[in-house]
Amino acid sequence: xxxxxxxxxxxxxxxxxxxxxxxxxxxxxxxxxxxxxxxxxxxxxxxxxxxxxxxxxxxxxxxxxxxxxxxxxxxxxxxxxxxxxxxxxxxxxxxxxxxxxxxxxxxxxxxxxxxxxxxxxxxxxxxxxxxxxxxxxxxxxxxxxxxxxxxxxxxxxxxxxxxxxxxxxxxxxxxxxxxxxxxxxxxxxxxxxxxxxxxxxxxxxxxxxxxxxxxxxxxxxxxxxxxxxxxxxxxxxxxxxxxxxxxxxxxxxxxxxxxxxxxxxxxxxxxxxxxxxxxxxxxxxxxxxxxxxxxxxxxxxxxxxxxxxxxxxxxxxxxxxxxxxxxxxxxxxxxxxxxxxxxxxxxxx
Amino acid sequence: xxxxxxxxxxxxxxxxxxxxxxxxxxxxxxxxxxxxxxxxxxxxxxxxxxxxxxxxxxxxxxxxxxxxxxxxxxxxxxxxxxxxxxxxxxxxxxxxxxxxxxxxxxxxxxxxxxxxxxxxxxxxxxxxxxxxxxxxxxxxxxxxxxxxxxxxxxxxxxxxxxxxxxxxxxxxxxxxxxxxxxxxxxxxxxxxxxxxxxxxxxxxxxxxxxxxxxxxxxxxxxxxxxxxxxxxxxxxxxxxxxxxxxxxxxxxxxxxxxxxxxxxxxxxxxxxxxxxxxxxxxxxxxxxxxxxxxxxxxxxxxxxxxxxxxxxxxxxxxxxxxxxxxxxxxxxxxxxxxxxxxxxxxxxxxxxxxxxxxxxxxxxxxxxxxxxxxxxxxxxxxxxxxxxxxxxxxxxxxxxxxxxxxxxxxxxxxxxxxxxxxxxxxxxxxxxxxxxxxxxxxxxxxxxxxxxxxxxxxxxxxxxxxxxxxxxxxxxxxxxxxxxxxxxxxxxxxxxxxx
Numbered sequence: 001x002x003x004x005x006x007x008x009x010x011x012x013x014x015x016x017x018x019x020x021x022x023x024x025x026x027x028x029x030x031x032x033x034x035x036x037x038x039x040x041x042x043x044x045x046x047x048x049x050x051x052x053x054x055x056x057x058x059x060x061x062x063x064x065x066x067x068x069x070x071x072x073x074x075x076x077x078x079x080x081x082x083x084x085x086x087x088x089x090x091x092x093x094x095x096x097x098x099x100x101x102x103x104x105x106x107x108x109x110x111x112x113x114x115x116x117x118x119x120x121x122x123x124x125x126x127x128x129x130x131x132x133x134x135x136x137x138x139x140x141x142x143x144x145x146x147x148x149x150x151x152x153x154x155x156x157x158x159x160x161x162x163x164x165x166x167x168x169x170x171x172x173x174x175x176x177x178x179x180x181x182x183x184x185x186x187x188x189x190x191x192x193x194x195x196x197x198x199x200x201x202x203x204x205x206x207x208x209x210x211x212x213x214x215x216x217x218x219x220x221x222x223x224x225x226x227x228x229x230x231x232x233x234x235x236x237x238x239x240x241x242x243x244x245x246x247x248x249x250x251x252x253x254x255x256x257x258x259x260x261x262x263x264x265x266x267x268x269x270x271x272x273x274x275x276x277x278x279x280x281x282x283x284x285x286x287x288x289x290x291x292x293x294x295x296x297x298x299x300x301x302x303x304x305x306x307x308x309x310x311x312x313x314x315x316x317x318x319x320x321x322x323x324x325x326x327x328x329x330x331x332x333x334x335x336x337x338x339x340x341x342x343x344x345x346x347x348x349x
Numbered sequence: 350x351x352x353x354x355x356x357x358x359x360x361x362x363x364x365x366x367x368x369x370x371x372x373x374x375x376x377x378x379x380x381x382x383x384x385x386x387x388x389x390x391x392x393x394x395x396x397x398x399x400x401x402x403x404x405x406x407x408x409x410x411x412x413x414x415x416x417x418x419x420x421x422x423x424x425x426x427x428x429x430x431x432x433x434x435x436x437x438x439x440x441x442x443x444x445x446x447x448x449x450x451x452x453x454x455x456x457x458x459x460x461x462x463x464x465x466x467x468x469x470x471x472x473x474x475x476x477x478x479x480x481x482x483x484x485x486x487x488x489x490x491x492x493x494x495x496x497x498x499x500x501x502x503x504x505x506x507x508x509x510x511x512x513x514x515x516x517x518x519x520x521x522x523x524x525x526x527x528x529x530x531x532x533x534x535x536x537x538x539x540x541x542x543x544x545x546x547x548x549x550x551x552x553x554x555x556x557x558x559x560x561x562x563x564x565x566x567x568x569x570x571x572x573x574x575x576x577x578x579x580x581x582x583x584x585x586x587x588x589x590x591x592x593x594x595x596x597x598x599x600x601x602x603x604x605x606x607x608x609x610x611x612x613x614x615x616x617x618x619x620x621x622x623x624x625x626x627x628x629x630x631x632x633x634x635x636x637x638x639x640x641x642x643x644x645x646x647x648x649x650x651x652x653x654x655x656x657x658x659x660x661x662x663x664x665x666x667x668x669x670x671x672x673x674x675x676x677x678x679x680x681x682x683x684x685x686x687x688x689x690x691x692x693x694x695x696x697x698x699x700x701x702x703x704x705x706x707x708x709x710x711x712x713x714x715x716x717x718x719x720x721x722x723x724x725x726x727x728x729x730x731x732x733x734x735x736x737x738x739x740x741x742x743x744x745x746x747x748x749x750x751x752x753x754x755x756x757x758x759x760x761x762x763x764x765x766x767x768x769x770x771x772x773x774x775x776x777x778x779x780x781x782x783x784x785x786x787x788x789x790x791x792x793x794x795x796x797x798x799x800x801x802x803x804x805x806x807x808x809x810x811x812x813x814x815x816x817x818x819x820x821x822x823x824x825x826x827x828x829x830x831x832x833x834x835x836x837x838x839x840x841x842x843x844x845x846x847x848x
Contacts, residue, residue: 052847056464059415059456066452069422070445077437077513084426084433085785091423092796096803099416103807106412109848110814153787294438294516301519302442309449317457323468334843339817347817 003303004293007075008277010306012270014071018064019135019173019266020180020259025058027181029101029128030174032121035185035196044114045330046193047121051108052333053188056324058105060317062098074302078152078292079277086146086154087138090161094131101127113341132177133170137161140169140215143223143272145281152278152287165218172208172215176265179204180258183242187251190329198246201254205242208261212239216268223279224272231271235264352790353781356428359797361758365751366804367421370414370811372750375489375536376543377407378482380584382475389475395573398823403547403577408463409814413807415456420800428793432765432783439505439516440495443523447491454484466830467845474831489539490532497528499766500757501606507775514766514776527606530598537591538710538753540584542746545713548581549739550819552720556736559729571729573823578720585717592710597654604655607767609672609692610760613699615651616641619668623660626650628704634697638669641696669693680768682779690779694762702756709749716742 028050036046054061073080084091104123108116144165147156182204185197216232238260245254273279280286293299326332381404388396422444425433433440461469461477469477498505504521505514516522555574558566603611612620616630618638625646632641649659651666658664667675676692684690716738723730761767768777785793828834830845 056460067448074441074445081430081433085430
């Protein structure tokens with residue numbers, strides 16, 4: 001097989017890893033004030049349950065993004081340059097979101113104070129919603145195509161990125177991640193919150209069926225190729241399966257199926273882009289896999305690196321999920337370990 | 350301002366900021382791993398207390414290193430797309446390798462370390478912090494491979510048809526002699542930073558407790574903080590020797606590879622034998638080296654740094670003018686406005702950043718010597734000046750690291766990829782040609798303001814947390830939380846740690 005095509009597939013795999021893993025991280029963050037119930041104290045405990053379901057793993061999940069970015073740079077410099085400069089503002093917003101939620105996760109428990117915790121929760125929610133929507137907008141635009149000039153420079157401007165198809169794409173990823181997150185919470189928690197998450201997941205899979213199904217059909221009719229209809233069918237079946245599995249309290253199965261939906265979405269996206277990495281729009285130029293790719297030598301080197309390291313990464317990352325496999329409930333959450341706000345405030349500069 | 354200036358300021362602000370957190374993580378992670386190893390091996394509780402204390406500071410610091418690092422990878426494509434197109438075939442590889450080989454290990458095993466005290470066996474838990482520490486250092490290797498290639502492009506050919514640099518040998522890129530000097534220099538500087546941090550904090554605490562004269566406090570000073578002071582001191586000593594040695598190697602390479610950087614570090618106008626090392630220069634450096642007065646100088650030292658000879662024919666160093674003449678003849682580039690390119694970096698910055706890098710590192714020397722003397726033969730110092738020096742010294746190596754990078758990067762100007770004198774001429778890129786052409790200046794200005802404001806807020810939070818957790822000191826009591834030490838029937842106990 002042509003190495004450039006292999007790398008197109010590898011990039012798709014890296015994005016799949018990223019969206020499946022950070023997809024439920026985003027979902028958990030987005031649900032932070034939706035799921036918890038009860039009095040103030042109980043809600044705070046439930047929020048800590050939610051944060052701690054992903055506490056040990058969120059950072060490792062985010063590395064899939066850095067790897068996808070780095071691999072695109074190495075294997076498709078033209079793609080990386082055109083896409084990142086073209087998506088400058090959305091990427092900046094995504095980044096601001098990722099910074100806010102990353103810091104909020106790590107610093108939330110460092111100060112034991114209600115107001116501080118609320119601020120961090122807001123940062124986590126904002127930092128989860130923004131990327132969850134904007135990744136969909138970005139990929140929607142890649143499916144639809146971008147206006148490139150003859151030098152492969154994006155010349156469409158920022159507002160053109162907010163077209164209806166891309167915006168529905170944003171809605172689609174947001175709903176899928178919400179669903180994925182609630183299924184994950186049902187799988188990783190115990191007690192009341194598990195029940196609530198499962199109920200929410202049932203409802204969300206129906207919503208996802210409508211929104212994501214509508215977007216996928218739109219993509220198929222307007223921009224895609226015949227064989228990717230299969231992904232639409234797989235995603236629809238998987239979403240129905242999520243409803244059934246949640247009802248049957250088979251949370252592992254439900255989680256696998258919501259992951260399958262995300263995989264199907266990525267296959268649809270990359271399937272429609274092929275053989276371009278950025279399809280043409282309105283008489284502009286397309287950027288093809290062949291034009292964008294690095295030399296055979298670089299791709300060969302990177303292939304060896306990927307072949308040796310990726311299975312290893314998957315192995316030890318899976319192992320950590322096994323280490324932290326225990327379901328969490330409010331009684332597992334220890335007393336806050338952070339310093340009081342008074343102490344932080346009283347420490348003079 | 351034009352997109353180019355804004356993109357350069359943005360790169361400078363975000364990179365210098367990112368590199369506040371990086372050296373401390375690189376150096377402190379192995380120190381904390383060493384402390385935990387000492388606990389596992391000796392079972393002496395002092396090492397667990399120190400592990401918990403410095404571990405907390407490490408985590409507060411690491412969080413900002415992580416979140417500011419994402420932008421570092423993204424901004425090449427966002428603001429420097431033409432640079433990315435030109436170098437991507439070579440430059441992208443080490444970045445991708447860093448993510449796959451180092452970042453994953455770093456973040457996955459840090460998660461195990463933070464949350465795993467009661468989840469994995471003592472040995473696996475210890476292995477996790479070591480893997481984390483090794484990965485942070487490995488990560489530095491790949492990033493420096495990418496940067497060293499910009500200083501000294503090797504393993505590459507030029508494709509006439511596409512106008513791009515293409516990789517010919519990954520081995521050459523990863524064994525670039527610039528890298529083999531820059532890596533130890535950066536790593537030892539990071540260890541110097543972390544050693545100063547540990548000694549500074551521990552010395553301040555030792556003095557503070559010793560001055561209370563309360564027996565239990567003096568005991569903690571002797572039993573916990575004094576050993577930590579010495580750990581930091583020995584790290585500083587070895588790291589300090591390494592910094593000087595690797596810096597010396599770098600000087601010689603710089604003389605061969607980027608002669609303009611060497612002469613601009615000295616604001617040396619005319620080529621000369623036995624070039625002096627100027628300690629203080631007065632005059633309008635910003636205007637060039639013409640009217641600059643070198644007030645205090647050490648004879649022959651600059652020649653020695655570059656050539657290994659204090660005097661004689663072999664000690665000849667070219668001046669800024671010589672380099673300008675040679676490069677004009679060889680490359681004769683013109684700017685976008687049609688003006689001839691000035692091949693001299695801004696001398697005020699190169700001259701002073703080089704001196705400030707060295708000068709600020711000197712505080713660590715003072716702290717190491719003072720701490721070593723005042724704790725000799727088992728003494729616990731209650732000398733208030735040692736405590737003050739400790740606190741004063743902590744920020745200094747951070748500043749030195751920043752000036753080191755400012756020197757390296759500004760000294761390379763006007764190039765973003767400096768031409769390799771023994772390499773292929775076409776593999777070179779002027780900074781002004783690297784900036785994104787599709788991004789309007791207003792957009793770059795927006796991102797620069799947004800990032801600067803967010804980073805400023807985070808700096809305040811980071812500082813207050815670091816400060817307050819330092820004042821909190823080592824925990825009074827610690828317990829062995831490992832699964833081996835727990836009652837196996839008690840499966841209902843809460844997590845030992847949670848956010």
